[in-house]
Amino acid sequence: MMVKREEIYSFLNDFFSSRTRQDVSNNGMQVEGNEYVSKIVFAVDACQRVFDIAAERGADMLIVHHGISWGGGLKRITDYHQRRLKTLLKANISLLAYHLPLDAHGEIGNNAILADMLALTDRQYFFMYDGEPIGFYGNLPKACAADTLAQTLKIKLNSECKVLPGKNGDLVRSLGIVSGSGADAFEECAELGLDALLTGEVGHKHVHPAWETGVTIIAAGHYASETTGIKALQEKTQKQFKVECEFIDCPTGY
Incomplete structure (x- = not known):
């Protein structure tokens, strides 16, 4: 089953409407990918390891708690910032982040x-x-x-x-x-x-x-304390859209 990217984005924004405001995380769509979504992966952190796994598993969308755009956003797209964005853009993966709302x-x-x-x-x-x-x-x-x-x-x-x-x-x-x-x-x-x-x-x-x-x-x-919300969001999103969803576990040791 395929769902429009904007339909998922709109649903999430409406769902978090009582808690929507721009905190330091720049909540919402941070990278725009495929127009249609058949697979969504979820993770706590937006990082290279998660991006690589998302691309390998054919994800169209990645939803995280900790995104890559904070405050004034990315100042320079160099070094690991460049590699991260290159991975997402090459695989055409949308990145959505919800920090304080989650x-x-x-x-x-x-x-x-x-x-x-x-x-x-x-x-x-x-x-x-x-x-x-x-x-x-x-x-x-x-x-x-x-x-x-x-x-x-x-x-x-x-x-x-x-x-x-x-x-x-x-x-x-x-x-x-x-x-x-x-x-x-x-x-x-x-x-x-x-x-x-x-x-x-x-x-x-x-x-x-x-x-x-x-x-x-x-x-x-x-x-560990912040795997709870993103897993619950995965369950809710899967029930709403009936698309394939998967959690990528990438613990930091902290």
Whole structure:
């Protein structure tokens, strides 16, 4: 089955309409390819390895969370930028990227899916980014040790989790969730009286302040924590258009 490129693009823009704005990622169509689409591949990151696989597998469209155009766009099309674009253009592959819209979406966003995985209740938005809340917080069905929660996430995300216990101990009942580079949200977690924060990656600068505020941080990996939304978007797109869809797994180790 073949679908017009613009029909898919219009559907995605409408789907993310409640979260559409131009954040630093330049959401939407970043490279225009085939007018008709019979195969779509999905990935977390737009990178050469993913582009090569997409071309090898005959994709007409690639949809990612992290695109190649940020802020003012590409300043110079040289070196790896040139090679990336050459691969896409030669294979006539469209590239679409959805960054904050896919973090924040209440149904299929990275943070919403992570919250679903943990059966988070009393869910509310929090953690403002560029004037918009992108994370969720709520309560686990039952309090558990942070290490137990990390083990659950390891199984569900296929990713090693790092636990930084807060000074109040590692028992977790209330939890904030901000995927990717969301460790700065620990301060708002502390203000809300939450026990812990689930994010993707944590830095040296977060260790002492988080401990001192009493917030335990669980870092599940930037990549792993953001496979959730793009996989859910793949499922939704496939149901809508009945075209062949595939996820390209290209972990970064972070």
